[in-house]
Amino acid sequence: MLQSLKHRGPDSTGFALYGEPKDNLYVMRFKVAEQEDLRTGFKIHQDVAARKAAVDTRLEEKGAKVSDTQAATEYAYRYQLSYDGDMRRLADYLEDIDGVEILSIGHGLELVKDLGDAGAVSGQYSLGGFVGTHGIGHTRMATESDVDIRSAHPYWAYPFNDVSVVHNGQLTNYWTSRRALERRGHRFMSNCDSELIAVYIADSIDRGDDLEEAMSRSISDLDGVFTYLVATSDKLGMAKDTMAAKPMVLYESDDFIAMASEEVAIRSIFPHEIDTFDPYEGEVRVWQS
Amino acid sequence: MAELKQDKSSFDMGMHTEQLTGRTQQMFFSASEEENFTYSYAFDVDFNKRTELDAGGLTPTQVNSKIRELMSEGYGTIVVQNPGAMHGLGVGILNRLQLYFEGSLGYFGCGLIDGPNVRISGRVGWSCAENMMAGTLVIEKNAGSTFGAAIRGGDLVCKGDVGARTGIDQKGGTILVGGRTGAFSGFMMQRGRMVVLGDAGENLGDSMYDGTIYVGGKIKSLGVDAVPADLTDLDVQWLTAKLKAYGLEAPNGIENMQKIVAGKQLWNYDNLEPAEKKLVL
Numbered sequence: 001m002l003q004s005l006k007h008r009g010p011d012s013t014g015f016a017l018y019g020e021p022k023d024n025l026y027v028m029r030f031k032v033a034e035q036e037d038l039r040t041g042f043k044i045h046q047d048v049a050a051r052k053a054a055v056d057t058r059l060e061e062k063g064a065k066v067s068d069t070q071a072a073t074e075y076a077y078r079y080q081l082s083y084d085g086d087m088r089r090l091a092d093y094l095e096d097i098d099g100v101e102i103l104s105i106g107h108g109l110e111l112v113k114d115l116g117d118a119g120a121v122s123g124q125y126s127l128g129g130f131v132g133t134h135g136i137g138h139t140r141m142a143t144e145s146d147v148d149i150r151s152a153h154p155y156w157a158y159p160f161n162d163v164s165v166v167h168n169g170q171l172t173n174y175w176t177s178r179r180a181l182e183r184r185g186h187r188f189m190s191n192c193d194s195e196l197i198a199v200y201i202a203d204s205i206d207r208g209d210d211l212e213e214a215m216s217r218s219i220s221d222l223d224g225v226f227t228y229l230v231a232t233s234d235k236l237g238m239a240k241d242t243m244a245a246k247p248m249v250l251y252e253s254d255d256f257i258a259m260a261s262e263e264v265a266i267r268s269i270f271p272h273e274i275d276t277f278d279p280y281e282g283e284v285r286v287w288q289s
Numbered sequence: 290m291a292e293l294k295q296d297k298s299s300f301d302m303g304m305h306t307e308q309l310t311g312r313t314q315q316m317f318f319s320a321s322e323e324e325n326f327t328y329s330y331a332f333d334v335d336f337n338k339r340t341e342l343d344a345g346g347l348t349p350t351q352v353n354s355k356i357r358e359l360m361s362e363g364y365g366t367i368v369v370q371n372p373g374a375m376h377g378l379g380v381g382i383l384n385r386l387q388l389y390f391e392g393s394l395g396y397f398g399c400g401l402i403d404g405p406n407v408r409i410s411g412r413v414g415w416s417c418a419e420n421m422m423a424g425t426l427v428i429e430k431n432a433g434s435t436f437g438a439a440i441r442g443g444d445l446v447c448k449g450d451v452g453a454r455t456g457i458d459q460k461g462g463t464i465l466v467g468g469r470t471g472a473f474s475g476f477m478m479q480r481g482r483m484v485v486l487g488d489a490g491e492n493l494g495d496s497m498y499d500g501t502i503y504v505g506g507k508i509k510s511l512g513v514d515a516v517p518a519d520l521t522d523l524d525v526q527w528l529t530a531k532l533k534a535y536g537l538e539a540p541n542g543i544e545n546m547q548k549i550v551a552g553k554q555l556w557n558y559d560n561l562e563p564a565e566k567k568l569v570l
Contacts, residue, residue: 242491244434244453244471247415263374263414264395273392276412277431278452281472281490 001258001265002118002137008261009141012152013121014113016164017135021108021233025067026081026161029103030055030094033075034148035115037099047099048075054097062090072125076103078110088159092187101150101189106162108132108233113152133289136231138166145192154231155198158187160205162233167194168261169226169246177222197228212286215239219282229259237286244281251276257287327404331384334365345371349378360384374414379407396433399426402443415452418445421462427535434471437464440481446535453490456483459500467537475502475549476512484528486539494549498556502549503528505539516552524548 002013019027032051037044059066059081068080083090091102104111110130114121118139122128138153145151157163171177171193178188178196186199200222204214211230215237225245230237238259240248251258251266251274258266263276279285340359344352352369356379359367366387372378376395379388379402386405390398393411403422412430421440427448434452437445442462453471456464461481469487478497488506495512502515503524511517528543539546 242472247433249414249433262376262395263393263412264376267374267393273411275430276393277450278433278471281453 001260001268002139004265004268005139005260005262006117006119009139010117011142011147012113012115012140012149013118013138014111014140014152014154014166015121015127015135015137016104016109016111016154016156016166016231017127017130017132018108018162018231018233019110019130019132021106021162023107024082026083026087026105026107027110028079028081028105029076029111030079031076031101031103031149032097033099034150035073035075036148038075045074051097051099052077055094055100058093058097059090062093064090072112073114076112076114076125087161091159095187095189102156102158104156104164105159106233109156109162109164109231111154111156111164113138113149113154115147115149115152134231134236136164136166136229136236144170145190150190151192153194155192155195157198157202157205157230160202163198163201163205164231165194165198165201165228167197167226167228169224169228169241171196171222171224171226173223193224194228197222197226201230211235211237212284215284215286219284227261234289235286236289237284238279239284240279240281242282244278248279249276250279250285327385328383331404332360333363334360334385335363336365336385336387338364339366339368340364341368341370343370344373344375344378349375352378353380356382356388360386372411374411376414379405393430402426412449413447417447418443421445423462431468436466436470437462440464444531444535446537448535448537450487455485456481459483463531465531465535465537469506472509473512475500475515478502478551482527484531486532486537494551496555497549497551498553499551504547504549505541505545508547508549511549514552514555515549518548518550520544520546520548 033048064081064083066079066081070078094100112125140152153166154164174193174196181199181203201214225241227240227246227248247261249260249263260266342355368389370391372390372392372394374393374395377397378394379399381401382405383403388405388407390409395414396416398413398417399407400419402424404424406424407426409428413428413432415433416435416438417432418426419438421443423442425444427446429448431449432447432451434454435457436451436455439458440462441460444463446465448467450468451466451470453473454476455470455474457476459478459481464483466485470485470489472490473492473495475483475494475497478500480500483502486505489504489508491509492512493508494502494515497515525543
C-alpha cells in the first residue's frame with residue numbers, strides 16, 4: 001500500500017507494525033544516529049558504537065533483561081527485553097544518551113522508519129517477513145521540518161506502550177499546544193507538528209481518557225487541517241478535522257479495515273471490486289479487535 | 290424587520306443587491322444546433338464502433354493517450370478495464386464519446402471534459418469532473434471531496450455519497466448526489482443546480498452568489514448568505530424529470546425537498562468592466 005503512495009512523498013517512510021503481543025516481553029526499537037550522520041564526522045562510527053554500548057550498559061544498570069538484539073542498520077536496533085520497572089523512567093534514561101531516540105516500546109508494536117521509499121525501507125529492515133495483526137504507515141514529503149528519521153512518521157505516543165500515530169496535514173496551534181504539553185512534562189524529539197498529535201493522545205490517555213474520547217476531543221483542541229490515524233495493540237482509530245481538508249478513503253468489511261489517503265493504495269491489496277467511502281468532517285472512528 | 294436591518298447595514302457597508310442587468314450576455318446551449326456538439330478539431334467517432342482498453346500496467350498518461358488514439362481511429366464507445374483508482378484518467382476529452390470505466394478512478398478523474406458521456410461502475414476520488422463543460426458523467430458508487438468543482442455544464446451524477454465541498458465554485462450544469470454530501474457543499478456557487486437526495490453537512494451554500502441547491506435529507510447548517518426558498522411547481526417538474534433520467538428517487542418525496550438559494554446580502558458587484566471602472570474612479 002505504501003509503495004503505491006510513493007508519489008505523495010519519497011523523503012521518508014515509516015511503519016508501525018503490530019505483532020502478536022507478548023505480555024512479559026517488550027520490543028524496543030531505537031536509533032543511535034540519523035542516517036545522514038553516518039556520512040559526516042571523522043569518528044561517527046566510533047560514536048555510534050559507543051552510544052549503543054551506553055544503551056546496553058544503562059539497560060543492564062536498570063535491571064532490564066535483554067533476550068534478543070538485532071541490528072537492522074548500523075544506527076537502528078531492535079531489542080527484545082523484559083523489565084518490571086517504570087518504563088517511562090527507563091526511556092528517559094536511555095534518551096539521555098546523546099543521539100539516542102527510542103522509536104517505540106511495546107508488547108506488540110514495532111516502529112520502523114527511515115529515509116527512502118517504502119520498498120527501500122522495508123528491504124533495509126527486512127519487513128517482508130513480519131507477521132502481525134495490523135499496522136499503520138506513512139510516506140512523507142517534508143514541508144515544515146527536516147528530512148530525517150526524527151521527523152518521519154509514525155510517531156510513538158511516548159511513553160505509552162503500543163500507541164502510534166500518523167498524520168496528514170498542518171497544525172496551526174502547534175507551538176501553543178506544544179508549550180502546554182511540555183509544561184505537563186512531555187518530551188518532543190522533533191519540530192514536526194505531527195509529533196504533537198502523538199503527545200496529545202499520550203497526554204489524554206494519561207489523564208484517563210480512552211482512545212475514542214481523546215481523539216474526539218482532539219477535533220476541537222487541534223487547530224488546522226488534519227487527518228490522522230492512531231493504532232494501539234488492539235485498536236485502530238481515525239480522525240478528520242472539521243473542514244475535511246485532508247483526504248482519506250476507507251474500506252470496511254467484517255474482517256478487514258483499510259484506510260489510505262488515496263484509493264490507489266487500497267486497490268493495491270484488493271484486486272477485486274470493493275466499496276469504499278470518504279469519512280466526513282469532524283468524524284472519529286475507532287475499531288476494536 | 291431583522292431582514293430590513295440586515296439589508297440596511299449591508300448597504301451602509303457598501304454592499305448592495307443590485308441585479309446584473311444588460312452587461313451579462315448569457316449564451317444558452319441549444320441541443321438543436323449540431324455545431325454545439327463538436328469542436329472543429331474533434332474526432333469523428335461512431336458510437337457503434339466499440340473497443341476495450343485494459344488499463345492494468347499502464348500509466349495514466351498512457352491510458353489517456355490511448356483513449357485519444359482510439360477516438361482518432363473512430364471508436365465512439367470505449368470500455369476501460371482495470372482503472373485501478375489511478376489519478377487523472379479520462380481528462381480533457383473534448384469529443385462525443387461513450388466512455389465506460391469498469392472500476393474506480395482516483396483523483397481528478399474526467400476533469401476538463403466537454404461532451405463525452407461517461408459511466409463509472411466504481412467510485413471516484415477527489416475533484417472528479419473539475420471544470421466539466423458538457424456531457425454526462427454517472428458514478429455508480431461514492432465520490433470524494435470537491436466533487437464537480439467549478440463545473441460549467443453537463444450532468445454530473447454520483448449515486449452514492451460524496452465528500453466535502455461538493456460543487457465548490459460551481460458555475461453551471463447540474464450536480465446530482467444520490468446520498469449525502471459533506472461540509473461546505475456549494476461553497477461560492479455561482480450558477481447551476483445541485484441536488485442532494487440525502488443529508489448535507491455544515492455550511493451548505495456558504496457565500497453562494499447564485500444557483501440553486503435542493504436537499505432531500507437534513508441540512509446540518511446553512512453557510513453565510515445561503516437562505517431557504519419556496520419550492521415552486523417548476524422546481525418540482527425539473528426535479529422529477531432529472532431524477533427520473535438517472536433512476537434516482539427522493540427518499541422523502543420531491544415535494545418535501547428543501548430549496549436553498551443565495552440571500553445576496555454579500556453581493557458587492559457593479560456592472561462595470563475593469564476599464565470602465567478606471568474611468569469612474
